[in-house]
Amino acid sequence: MTAPRPPALPVVQFRSRAGSIDLGWGHPHPAALPVDAWAEATRAALRRYGDAALTYGHATGPGPLIEWLCERLGEVDAAAPEPGQVFVTAGASHALDLVSSVLCRPGDVVLVDSPTYHLALRVIADHRVDTVPAPADEDGIDPAATAELIRALTRQGRRVAMLYLVPTFNNPTGRSLPAERRAALLAVAAHTGVPVVEDDTYRELAYPAPAPASLFSGAEPGTVVRIGSVAKSVAPGLRLGWLTAAPPVVRAVTERGYVDSGGGVNHASALALAEFAASGAYRRHVESIRVRYRRQRDALVAAVRAELPQAGFVVPDGGWFLWLRLPDPYDGTELLPYAEAAGVGYVPGRVFFVADGGHRHLRLSYSMFDPETLAEGVRRLAGAYRTAGLSTPLPG
Ligand SMILES: Cc1ncc(COP(=O)(O)O)c(C=O)c1O
Known part of the structure; x- marks a missing residue:
């Protein structure tokens, strides 16, 4: 007698309530x-790269994807990053986790926007830091008051490891930080030495105007790490994103043990994305x-x-x-x-x-x-x- 089939195990994160x-x-x-265009991109990557698509990938991500990313960011942002400033990740969440690993030590303070992406708060909290709200109003973070807070925290002997925000089409407000505040925030990062982590996940979803220039594109080298993703522009299930940062940060991420052990993240999908882009499908x-x-x-x-x-x-x-x-x-x-x-x-x-x-x-x-x-x-x-x-x- 065959046992009754157990309920199917879940496939996706989304849970719908009937009728809701x-x-x-x-x-x-x-x-x-x-779905169909991705199937074609996967086939094209296997045809073009053969066994190289299925072996361990280059640590910072496969060259063709990095080249395309630089080109694309040059089109949808004020400036293109250099290839040596890019590290391919398994999505923006993973990029934030990696950046937090590199920049934070337990007990540090991490400043965050209010309101901000609630699940980023979870990722940051995993690093055993204290998340503290940066002063903000309806237009977003107030740079002068934030500089004051950083000085006060430093006087108290606290180390402020980084400042996280979603300055472009913020989750949850949909609003973007005004240009003058962007410039002032970059000055604060440069003066205080507190790196800004810019979550740029929604850049491609601009209706209809181009998105504002990223903080990264106008920053002094080493003051901003920008994280991005194709979760919203292509598909979250690909688990593909990136960070753009000064080469020392890219190196620090690249030298992490699991990259050394496992090679580039999501190598086969990364090559399929490079094909998806090269064919014009992206x-x-x-x-x-x-x-x-x-x-x-x-x-x-x-x-x-x-x-x-x-x-x-x-x-x-x-x-x-x-x-x-x-x-x-x-x-x-x-x-x-x-x-x-x-x-x-x-x-x-x-x-x-x-x-x-x-x-x-x-x-x-x-x-x-x-x-x-x-x-x-x-x-x-x-x-x-x-x-x-x-x-x-x-x-x-
Ligand atoms: C601001 C922001 N950052 C990151 C993410 C997660 O991105 P990923 O799926 O690439 O990890 C989201 C998803 O909702 C988001 O809204």
């Missing part, structure tokens, strides 16, 4: 994942997903304006997120069970802050769903407002 429209996940739209793909995500953003914005007119937000110029401010007395964490009961999910603003903050906010992601589903999700959210029984129900 979960606007909490920052995952790509399934139709935006280039360029076509990014153009098409810009159109898609812009349409999805517009649909979410229109639905929020129609259904939740009292909620405040700034229309993002890129990325995947809308950062809503709820009217008094709504609290994003308290509203969540009502939203879930109404069949819609989101991420409460609270989790994007290391100190107290974000109570009135919530993050909606427009990446995963078609315009009609996004509109239905917002209708459900508006219904949740009404049933929450808080004292200032919204009209309609």
